[in-house]
Amino acid sequence: MIRTPAIVAILALISTPVLAAKVYKYTDDSGNTVFTDEPVKGAEELDVQPVPTIPAIIPKVDTAPATETEAEFSYNKMTIILPGDGEHFVNNGGEVTVQVALSPALRNTDKLQLFFNGSAYGEPKRTNTFKLNNLDRGEYAAYVAAIDNKGKEVGKSDTVTFYVKRSAVGGPKK
Known part of the structure; x- marks a missing residue:
């Protein structure tokens, strides 16, 4: 109405x-x-004439491809500083912290993705520290990749291997 x-x-x-x-x-x-x-x-x-008007100019969106510096950006260095390669964790409850150092610093548009035993672990995020909880005993491999806002990988750390050793509950006493 x-x-x-x-x-x-x-x-x-x-x-x-x-x-x-x-x-x-x-x-x-x-x-x-x-x-x-x-x-x-x-x-x-x-004799009053209408006020002359000028139509608004609509800016054109630049659809040109990204400049070469943007298209070819990659991180110079990405290193997992925790855990160390070959490190053993004994009776820690299966908790391991993965921390990565990168250079240059993480861009505002990028996120870090942890890959754990070959698969993406969780969602990409803006922090350089990842917590792994309740890991069973065994050998594990991890690496971290930097992902830009278009989903393209712009950096990757080397893979580190670490080991979790936990006490067996109910096992024979020695």
């Missing part, structure tokens, strides 16, 4: 050209030029 104020506004906009008044110009007793919409003795009627 259209409300009364909306109808009044629409009618006012439609009728504006019809309501345009004539404009008169004259000089008063003090020598000032006066413009009015009421005819005065000795006033000159002016």
Whole structure:
């Protein structure tokens, strides 16, 4: 349902050209030029033209491919600093922290993805530290990749291998 104020506004906009008044110009007793919409003795009627307008310029979106520096960006160095390659974790409850150092620093548009035993582990994120919990005993391999906002890999660490050793519960006493 259209409300009364909306109808009044629409009618006012439609009728504006019809309501345009004539404009008169004259000089008063003090020598000032006066413009009015009421005819005065000795006033000159002016022919008022519409105000010239210029259409808005819509900027074009640059669809050119990325510059070579953006297209070829990669991290100079990505190194897993925790755990060390070949490191053994004994009776730690199966918790391991993976931490990566990279150069240059992580760009605002990039994220890091942990790959654990050949598969992506969790979602890519902006932090350089990953927590692995409740790991059973055994050998594990991990590496970290930097992913840009288009999903392209722009850096990758070497794979580190580490070992988790946990006590067997209920095993024979020695």
